[in-house]
Amino acid sequence: MYRKILAVFSLLSVMLYSGFTFGGSHNWDEVLAEAKKEGKVNWFQWYLVDALAEFIKPFEEEYGIDVVITQGKHTVNIDKAVAEMGRSKGDIDVLSLGFDKIPDLNMPGMFIKLSDELPKDSRTTNLAGVDAKDYAYAWWGNQSGFAYDPEKVDESKLPQTPEEIAQFWEANPGKFGFNYENGGSGPSFFQNILRVMGSADFTSGESSPEKISKLKPGIDYFNKYADKYIITAGNADSIQRISDKEIWMAPAWEDHLAGLQKRGEVRKEIKMYIPSMGMNGGGNGVAIPKNAPNPHAALVFANWLLSAETQTGFNRDFGAAPLHPEADDSSALISNSQRAYRQNWASNPFSKDLTDHFIEEVMMNR
């Protein structure tokens, strides 16, 4: 009798569990069948929306699943996911999010563990110093570097170190620009200058006034040459000003520049390199909320985004750095030899304190 009650209780528990939480099905064929029944996936993605809508058409044709891409902003999409945490069924099936946002989120509380649900394959869950612990996988790789106008800049003397950059500024005042808001290319630049010139430990996210004070050599460097460089309004503005021949060099993202060039929005002659002092690499991840309305379709779509074939396509069509080892990266703007200069973003809270300090001590002195 006792065993029977235990068996019934166990069965009920399993039924209840499967009724309230998604997952548990490791049979990919069943996931595919369910996904086709759902027939739709809501992808909350914040950039290149129109171009990606074209890019995903082969997926829609192959699987018979419609992908609806929203037009929301990055932070707004994340805020929505946070706000919807308490709902039994949300609106988001697949959420794109920058890896830098992951440490601020309750990943186990919000998202399903993708390693439990997706077929085994090479996935990247640790990117740019952030470990998403399989709650998100990187689907879009990007690398910051210096975009430059080869008509104006001597390619044999591209500045590699803070000293050489200062020489470039002295020789060409007002021809180098960077942003400190509206995009991470400028922040990647000043973070690396502060790292190289100062003695603060960038591998740890720990922050203290003593550690911040170690950034002083870099802060002095920016203040010393304040009238030699300009501040742009954002990532896009930096590239636009190079294309417009107003400035000759600026930090930029590889995928951003490649995308603008492919769409004919900036000059194709603009080139890019990573200086040997290092520039940050980063990427965007994909995560599936626990309350996704079409969870099976979301899994199938995420699996497709992360595949070697799709990653090759991202490199070919958008210049994104592939995140699958079997993907082809021959369309990249940056040579493979320079990828060794890739640096990780400083972790929070140090990264936030560093940015605050830079704005306070450099930008507010301008």
Add this chain to the structure above:
Amino acid sequence: MKALNYLKIIALLLPGFGLILFFLGMILYVAIFQSFGLFNLSGEDNFTLQYWEKLFNRKVFYRSVNYSLYVGVISSIISVALAYPIALWLRKPFYGSIIINSILKAPLLVHGLVAAFLFVNLVAYHGIINQIFIFIGLWDEPIRMQNDKNAIGVLILQVWKNLPFALLILLGSIQSIGDDVIDAARDLGANSFARLKKIIAPLTISSMQAALIIIFIGALADFSFQSIAGPTNKYSLSQLMLYYKNNGRWHEAAGVGVTIMIISFLGAIFISYLTKFIFFGRKINEFK
């Protein structure tokens, strides 16, 4: 019976005024308490002054307050100052005045973001203005005007956008002044400036205050013009609020939001008293 009448009035006001009061009250309530560490979106609520302390210890906060005040004050004064002569000109209908009036109000239909992007196209390094001046030989090479340090671009955009609004408010008020009053002032020897200062401005002071206050609050909280055409070494208060919010620092963002509300509130009171003082001086109590 009296109580019943009061209840009736309250019941009639509730659907409109009650909703406004409720939603406004909720926003104020959440923003104020969030700035003190409550309504924490990513952790435990904890009443604290640390977020205000952090704001008060930062140069960027004071610079944002100063900058937003600068844009708010200058934009509202210039908009209203320019709207007065135009409204006086359009006071009496004349052939073509309706078309002129409509054209002057056109900026109200153009969204601020669109206007800001168009303006940037004009003043960009290789924009139309630089090209024209180089073509006519006034300049040898392009001048960098985009995102100027003194926010002249933002002020131009603010005035362009708000002047029609000020005109809309002032025109009706100026048109309601009878010819008899103006003629009487003229007969008593008042010149154009005296008529404006002693007759027209005092009689339209309510509209002037409304225009000044509304434009001041809008320009103080500007985001779109500032983020596209504004100086890159300054944050407007709205921009600063978004900077904190985008970094997940909701409490500091709420602190900046509360600052905007306080400055708007105090600014409205100040404008109201200042305009009365300017035009009525010591007779301010008589005006009341």
